[in-house]
Structure formats: structure tokens, C-alpha cells
Amino acid sequence: MTRPQHFGWFLARGFGPQGWGYASLDWDYDWTRPEIYQEAARTLEQAGFDLVIIEDAPSLGSPETIDLRVRHAFGGPKHDPLLLAPYLFQATRHLGIVPTVNPAGLLPYTAARQFSTLQHLSGHRLGLNVVTDTGSARHFSDAPTLDHDGAYDRAEEWLDGIRSLWRSWEDGALVADTGTDVYADGSRLHAIRHRGEHFAFDGPLNALPFTDGEPAIVSPGGSGRGLGFAGANSDVQLALAPLDEASVRAYRAKIHQAAVDAGRRPADIKILFAIQPVITSSADEAERIVAASAHPDDAALQQIARKQSSDLETDLTSLDLDCPLDPAVFGAHVSQGSIRRLLGDRGPEAPLRAHLTALARAGRISDRTGFVGTAEEFADLIEELGEWGNDGVLLWGDFHPVTLHRTLDELVPVLRRRGILRREYAAGGLQENLRAF
Numbered sequence: 001m002t003r004p005q006h007f008g009w010f011l012a013r014g015f016g017p018q019g020w021g022y023a024s025l026d027w028d029y030d031w032t033r034p035e036i037y038q039e040a041a042r043t044l045e046q047a048g049f050d051l052v053i054i055e056d057a058p059s060l061g062s063p064e065t066i067d068l069r070v071r072h073a074f075g076g077p078k079h080d081p082l083l084l085a086p087y088l089f090q091a092t093r094h095l096g097i098v099p100t101v102n103p104a105g106l107l108p109y110t111a112a113r114q115f116s117t118l119q120h121l122s123g124h125r126l127g128l129n130v131v132t133d134t135g136s137a138r139h140f141s142d143a144p145t146l147d148h149d150g151a152y153d154r155a156e157e158w159l160d161g162i163r164s165l166w167r168s169w170e171d172g173a174l175v176a177d178t179g180t181d182v183y184a185d186g187s188r189l190h191a192i193r194h195r196g197e198h199f200a201f202d203g204p205l206n207a208l209p210f211t212d213g214e215p216a217i218v219s220p221g222g223s224g225r226g227l228g229f230a231g232a233n234s235d236v237q238l239a240l241a242p243l244d245e246a247s248v249r250a251y252r253a254k255i256h257q258a259a260v261d262a263g264r265r266p267a268d269i270k271i272l273f274a275i276q277p278v279i280t281s282s283a284d285e286a287e288r289i290v291a292a293s294a295h296p297d298d299a300a301l302q303q304i305a306r307k308q309s310s311d312l313e314t315d316l317t318s319l320d321l322d323c324p325l326d327p328a329v330f331g332a333h334v335s336q337g338s339i340r341r342l343l344g345d346r347g348p349e350a351p352l353r354a355h356l357t358a359l360a361r362a363g364r365i366s367d368r369t370g371f372v373g374t375a376e377e378f379a380d381l382i383e384e385l386g387e388w389g390n391d392g393v394l395l396w397g398d399f400h401p402v403t404l405h406r407t408l409d410e411l412v413p414v415l416r417r418r419g420i421l422r423r424e425y426a427a428g429g430l431q432e433n434l435r436a437f
Helices: 024-025 036-046 063-070 081-091 108-121 134-139 148-166 224-234 245-261 283-293 297-311 334-344 352-360 375-387 401-407 411-417 432-433
Strands: 006-012 049-055 096-101 127-130 172-177 182-186 193-197 200-202 218-219 236-239 270-275 278-280 373-376 392-397
Touching: 006 036, 006 270, 024 411, 036 049, 036 081, 036 401, 049 081, 049 127, 063 297, 081 096, 081 108, 096 218, 108 148, 108 200, 193 401, 218 224, 224 245, 236 245, 236 411, 245 270, 278 283, 278 352, 283 373, 297 334, 334 352, 373 375, 373 411, 401 411
Parallel strands: 006 049, 006 392, 049 096, 096 127, 127 218, 218 236, 236 270, 270 392, 278 373
Antiparallel strands: 172 182, 193 200
């Protein structure tokens, strides 16, 4: 029997210029206004998606590379997704909204109170994508920048502190009895006093306790420390891994072991693999797209170089396409994972053209070499992932309505006919929908 899967959308551009660089920009949506995001959120809810995760990067990067990030709007500008969330909650009734938050940028008491407010306003549909971006630290204080693992330690202290504040109202503290004129029992509020390595604050929290669960915690980290953080804290793990059976099962086993090591059950965390499919109307169209991608021209390679330059904060566009790419061009601040994704298994003697051509090359869903194919072929892949025990997938893209409809119009009916995609939501908010199957 086909297993239903959880579906989410990763808003990869964040609260930024939706449609920039594409012909769909001429639909004349204003990315700074809420309407385009509300329209997209309603579409995802109609499609039966569980949640949308809104990427964010508080920083424009190092002063030397700001122009690389803003020239083509790959790395900015971006507005604060936490402030977009209320508009999306107002436009929907069931969809979970998950803005990205940085523990360096919000003090625990302020964060706990703001998140609690949004959880109540939304009917318990808030999630938090906790990202330990060390590159943004200089915007929040002049404290020394933490290393990779140190940033996770701070995030863990931050989240533990927020949860202690959320739980500072014990069961029965909220009375709300009009007969006795007692709204709350102050003897059941805990006087939290936190003095940690990174934060100091007191409670209890001046906000109501939750009735349908705390905000869902999402995490994207793939390092050993990141997987440990997810196992101990997260309700959803944003997963990046090759989608073959061995890789999927191995990744899930690592997350589940991390959960067990933290005293949790494997079922407490949903693992959603991120995929950016290109849905075509026919197999012939898919073949044409794949064939065309095998021999990109220099203009196509330069477009890829511009995006990679933003992600890697290194100007690849100024380098000779036909010379070897020396890894020494990347500064110490650049993610090693991002560098590995660019270089792949090609040696240091490979020219930049080879690396960019590999990124340009598309593959077919039908033979599992890529993600170009028909809705039926994509549904086959999702069913296969389900047979390996998978919990669901995150589709990937901007929030322009053209992008969503190009991806979903043919796909949603196929997924629903096969019993993979939900038709109804559970009562009780995002946490209940994640636990529904």
C-alpha cells in the first residue's frame, strides 16, 4: 500500500526579489508587498502541503563580496521572514509557516515571547528554521565569532532557554475561571533564572502557555554536530543527500541514532529530502531538456558562475573558464560543504568550465540521474522513497506563482490519485499534521 508523504516547500530566495532573472518578473508582482506570498501560500495549502520554510540570510556577506551577492539578487536583498509570517497565517488556515531564525540575532526572552505570540495568532502553525550562520555574527555584537561547533552550542543553549520560558507556566497555571474571577495562578509560574555561557535572563515568560504544542523546530545541518543538534531538538530535518536507497537509509539512520542518543524516539523527527524537480508535460520534452543541458554555452556557464559566486562569496566570474580552479581562491569563511558541492569528484587539475558544466547538466527522473521528468515519473520516485521509509520531501524554488503552478499543476492530481499527498489536514496545527502519519 502506498504510504502518504509529508510535503513542504523551501522558499530558496527567502523574502527577496521573487522572479528576478526570469521572464515571469513581467507579471509585475511587488516582492516587498505581502500579496505574492499570500497567493503562493494559498496555493500550497490547496495542494495539501504541510509547511513552507522561508530561507534567510541576515547578512549581505563580507564587505569584499557584497557586490557579488546583490548584483543579480542571488544573496540579497532580503527582508525579515519572521515579519512576513503573520500575513501568510492570515491568508491560510492549515499551512505551517517556518521562518528562518538566527540564535545570534534574537535574545532568548524576546524570541520566546515573539514566537509564543505568533504561535497563538496562527492557531499553532508556527515553525522555526534554526540556522547557526556564523557569518552574520558581526551584525549583532562585537563578540568574537564562534566556530562551527561553538555556534551550535550557542543555538542549543538558546533553544533550551526559550523552551524553559515557554514551560514556565505549569499545567493548571492558566485558570480563566469567571466564576471565581481568577485568571491565572501565580504560584504555578516558575521563576526561571538562566545564567549560561552565551545568555543570561530571568522568567517566567509574560505570554500564555500553548494548548496544541510548541512551535515546530526545523534544522538543516548536515555535519556531525548539526545532525546531533537535529536529533536532540528538531521536529523536521531538512535533508540533502543523494536519493539512492543506500544514501537515504544511511542518512536516516544517522538522524534516528542521534535522536535515540538524546533520549528521543526516531519517530519524533520527520526527515524531508530537498528536491528541485523540473516537471514536464511529456517524456520527449524531458529528453530535450536533458540533451540541451549537456552542452551549455558560455552564457549559461556565466549565469551559474554568478550564483555560485554569491553562495561561495568568491568571484568565479573573473576567472578563466579553461584554467584549473585552485581551491585556494576560497577564503576560510567559505563553507567546505559548498566547496565540495562545486568541485564534486573532479581533481584540482579540472578547469572551472568542467565544474560549471557539471552543475548545468540535468538528468532524468526515470533513470534516477536527475530530476527532469513527468509528474508520473516524479510520483514513482516519491513512492520509491516511501518504500525506503522516507517521511517526505521539500520542493525547492522561489515563491512566484508561475514557479508553483509550473511545478504543481500536473503533479498534485497524480500524487493524490496515488494516495501520496494529503487531502485533509489534522486539527491542532503544524505539530498534529506532522504526527498524522
